[in-house]
Amino acid sequence: MFQTQSTIDRCFSKLFQFISPRQYEGEKTGDNATPSSSIAGEDLTAKAVHKRYEGLVTVRTKAIRGKGAWYWAHLEPILVHNSDTGLAKAVKLRCSLCDAVFSASNPSRTASEHLKRGTCPNFTSLPKPISSISPSPISYNHRKRPSPATAAASTSVVTSGFSPLALIEPSRFCSPELNYAPVVVAAAAAAAPSPHLVLSGGKEDLGALAMLEDSVKKLKSPKASPGPDLSKTQIESALNLLSDWVYESCGAVSFSSIESPKFRAFLAQVGLPLISRRELIGARLDAKFDEAKTEADARIRDAMFFQVASDGWSSGNLSEKVVNLTVNLPNGTSVFHKAVFATGDVPSKYAEEVLWESVSGICGGGVASRCVGIVADKFKAKALRNLENQNHWMVNLSCQLQGFLSLMKDLFKELGLFKTVTANCLKLANFFNSKPQARSCFHKYQFQEVDHAGLIRVPPHNLEVGVKSFELAYPMLEDVWDFARALHLAVLDESFKVVCGEDAVAGEVSEMIHDVRFWNDLEAVHSLVKLIKELALDMETDRPLVGQCLPLWEELRGKVKDWCAKFSIAEEPVEKIVEKRFRKNYHPAWSAAFILDPLYLMRDTSGKYLPPFKCLTPEQEKDVDKLITRLVSREEAHIALMELMKWRSEGLDPLYAQAVQVKQRDPLTGKMKIANPQSSRLVWETCLSEFKALGKVAVRLIFLHATACGFKCNWSFLRWVCAHRHSSAGMERAQKMIFIAAHAKLERRDFSSEEDKDAELFATSSGEDDVLTKVFADPSSV
Template sequence: MATNATTATTTTTATTETASISGSTTAEEATAKALHKRYEGLQTVRTKAIKGKGAWYWAHLEPILIHNSETGLPKAVKLRCSLCDAVFSASNPSRTASEHLKRGTCPNFSSSPVPKPISSVSPIQHNHRKRPPAAVSGGGSSSAAVGQPSFSVSPVRFCSEIGYSGAIVVSQQQQSQSQNLILSGGKEDLGALAMLEDSVKKLKSPKTSPGPVLSKAQIDSAFDFLTDWVFESCGSVSLSSLEHPKFRAFLNQVGLPSISRRDFVGSRLDVKFEEVKAESEAKIRDALFFQVCSDGWKVKSFGGNEENLVNLSVNLPNGTSVFRRAVFTSGSVPSKYAEDVMWETITAICGSVVQQCVGIVSDKFKSKALRNLETQHHWMVNLSCQFQGFSSLIKDFSRELPIFVSVVENCLKLANFVNSKSQIRNCFHKYQLQEYGHAELLRVPRHRELNFMPLCAMLEDVVSSARALQLLLLDETYKIVSMEDPIAREVADMIRDARFWNDLQAVDSLVKLVREMAHDIETERPLVGQCLPLWDELRAKVKDWCGKFHVSESPIDRLIDRRFKKNYHPAWAAAYILDPLYLIRDTSGKYLPPFKCLTLEQEKDVDKLITRLVSREEAHIALMELMKWRTEGLDPVYAQAVQLKQRDPITGKMRIANPQSSRLVWETYLSEFKSLGKVAVRLIFLHATSCGFKCNWSVLRWFSSFRAGLDRAQKMIFIAAHAKLERRDFSNEEEKDAELFASTDGEDDVLNEVLVDASSV
């Protein structure tokens, strides 16, 4: 019994000890595992820091694991200073760096000298019996080195040749004493050697790292400006270029961290879009009524496809415009689709109160859609773009004006001959280089593309190459070709003919005349009341052109009248009559509306339009008020205040001092005209052009390539368009670049010289 009891006691004790040892072992393993995890974490942090993504002190502090000598398990994690081998606790590396490194406790941190250039240290000497030793400079002393190739390299000379000035610094004394350094990799080793020395300096002297130190607020502000620039450039700046090595190097040089393109199309894009959208909607809510501007229905050919971006914006009575949406189309779209897009835009803005939209101005072929919407909603005035109307005139001239057709045929014959005959083409290029410093083919439109833009480009080329074409006829090569080729003789007779150059100059002058007026319309964006004066101005200029070049007036007048009637809207006449800007002072001193400048039909249009825009009950009241306006006009002082002009400091042109005065007079001083005033304030502010945000080819490429990211692209277009409209910038970056490189100065002088030469032959 005693024996059994003893055995049981012994067994119990052994079991307890085993359990205790097992529990102790488990605890030690858990501690070791935690320490190892802590060590790996510190190593990861140090690795990132050495790559420039963390604190500077990790270059000098190295995590180490202290192991238990009995069990071999980790028992602690420490930090070792690589400069003096001192060991510290790893609980707070930042405090350790401050106390040990910054406070000067480390004997080698503050007093360590600038690393000695490796090129000044003697390489390891090897014993090679068959080759003589070579002397190597070493900080003012020299030692022998053997076994290297026989070529010589001057580190100072080659560093200057490769443009490296970072690390190798040789004093005058060293230069005088140094001898040629021999490296196994040849000349290419010097660049790598300089980079190595530069890395050593950075590691030993982190305080001297180059580049400005910016605060977080400065960095955030800089990236806000960068974000605005990228978004407002809209396609002109590729998002991928933000990760270009050179751009990242630039950011580093000015003290900014690198930025990811994903950051731009993510949170930054969303925040900026919401900010701009809220600002736009607030502006629209403030206005009592507005006009929708629809631009971009004209189909453009891009990369073999007919693709387009239709921009819809909102014109407000105070003269500002805000962007609303962009619609991507491919190929020609039906008029009904355009009508639906415009009406959806209106209802999305004002809901059921659609009377807030008092009209639409649109470009190109959407006249049917505009007429339908105007017929269905009597309060609307829907206009065709005047810029498109003037631009289309050039197309009319190129197809139907006799002098234009004749010049185009002659220039086609001349350009095709010069381009296709290799001998003639080479001679022509020779004289182009001689006269203009460049050589190129004359642009010839494809047969199916005989529209006005390619034709005008060809005419411009012939005009600008006039002197080279004259010299071409004097070349022996051309004379030899002319002996056998009748077309060469015909082209030569054409070039010698003064009438050809006179007609070409006339056509070129007419194109420039209309283009300049169209350009002014595009940049100044006239209101609807200016339409009649613009067409009168065009007729007067064309009349002078006919007299200057002895061209019959009737064919061109017929084309202008036809285009005028195609674009005309009764609102032109009504706004012209109601806008105080165009009041005329009569003999009695009164300022009266210019009814005498209207035709009988246009006077009837004014009555019809005014009665359509008011309710049936107000129609007769509005007509009575119109008669009163016709006979009494406006107080002379107010009329003069509205018509006051001042010189534009940029263009030098005289402009209306306050364009909003016309509308404000009706809303305040002329308040007794209850019914007519409602019509007047709505008509006067209407824009006559749809020119607004210009879409460039980069944006179309975006839409074509990234249909999946359409939502993001829409947001970027919205931001860019909003910024352009806010600063009234209606230009295109690509056109600006073209203007920068284009130089047409002196073309008219050259053509005049050719005319003189031709007439003397």
């Protein structure tokens, strides 16, 4: 973070509080004191000497920046150590012009006697014309940096050679905008104080005058260029990393920012050549895309089969959306395929065509049966069902994350409790937002309780829309719940009681806020939504496989049952809504994968590890038989069913079953997770190889993903695409950029967007330890 000059001054002022004022002027601190024979005494003396030394260094540093006496440009504090103990015993001042050493007791007197009176042979205050200075050869390639003594000597010579600069007030050169040799000007001004010099060009001449003096300084004391000398390989590598960052940001970093003067200055400072926008969207973009595409295609070719994930159909009510098509491979990795730009609500037939074209394009004219299924984030029932009916080997699923989110919408639409709470909160919010006196009272207690004030978020339309729309209504419920204490205090305020006497609605709102049942109902709704959201967030992070769908819904049922008991709510209406959504999302592959995945084998009384058929309903058992029969050829159907019976009765060797089910703690979340998720598939391909037909189905089923979570596009990139959607060249570049960005993110398994990360960063708060809060409240505290 950049700090202003005033902020730096405040930091220095705090630092100087630890140094006594007499130390600035040189109070004697025992430079010549005799060390005590006691070790403790020597340590105390050394600490005092160190403190004195650090104080002088601090004062000198401030002076060099133009905020102190002129002589510090030539006097340097040094520590003198005891030859026997090695501890510091005194502080001295060394003249950087002649290397003479003096006591540090009074720097001002030392400067007067040694510098001003002519004792130092290398210090002179006589003015010299600029023509009398003989330029020295300039070399910018040597790497040895000048010593502090050399630099200080050069500074003094240049300063003494231009006494007219002493007529200018030093502080006028210490502006943050003018970074031209403030120490030199300050030194000259202190050496020969004079009235202000009036320049013909006015204040603008100060910068030009400082540049002139700086040029003379460089001629007298040439030094290496500020940027490091980089090899061609290093430069090319750095520019490649820079371009990768721009592409992978996928619109968060604009191409125009590359040509920002500040960014160009940064490149020059680190020794890199300038790079143009045209270069980034030209050859570099093409080369990076070709590299990523070649790598992705090679991974897909190596896999025996794959699943297509289609994410982006459910982008809310946006008129423009990006549908990302990703390829899930059996080894657990994902590869980006392409992005499809769509407008508005997409017809089911169009979605079907897009999905099949993607499958055909990935197979490249080869065997289409390599694609064993599709998972889409919005259940295009007709499209997925048609593709599944036309290709018997395919398993097409709806995204379970969207299924859980849709369940929350069902609750808001169909459960009476949600409707009542939403209507009451809407009435309360509208009242406080629209009545000035009530709003003022509410804001007063908002500031008191949460350190900020604002309106309660309400649905943008009428009450009916607010009641039925989860996305529009829930933020309002969150606000009312978060501001509960501020609302209670507001209705107890005397000014609000005056409003109650004048407005009947105010009395109703006050009665509602004092009603315990209103808050119990709001807490119930808030906690259930929070519960489902947490399950959905875990699902988005863990990306469960199809075999985990039944356990996930069973976990949800258990938590909903506990919720009903906690808040004394009838279970039957809630269970009906949950079961209705379950049936709408259910696919027979859930049951089949659950039975075939060794991860869910259960140990019976005989010690065998058998598939959990007893966890299925009779209908789900039939689904297992039907699905397995459909996924194999007619000739193999009866063989597959016989092998299924054998699997049901014999299961898996206990040692292998235990090995598959080994868990370990995730260091990031602290939860227990399967140590090797690939074990379930590998067991079928190795030690269960006698199951010829059933094994073919198992390895294809149990790797399928149950969610379509993939690459997330930035809003800035989406806007950029919308602006260039009528340009073929612009759309081609957009496709390449999104491929590069998605390929990189999937490579490191990063499924979040920059907007999500920024929102999480700014939403994170840890009280007094929150650095961002400190910075925004008081920049000088950092």
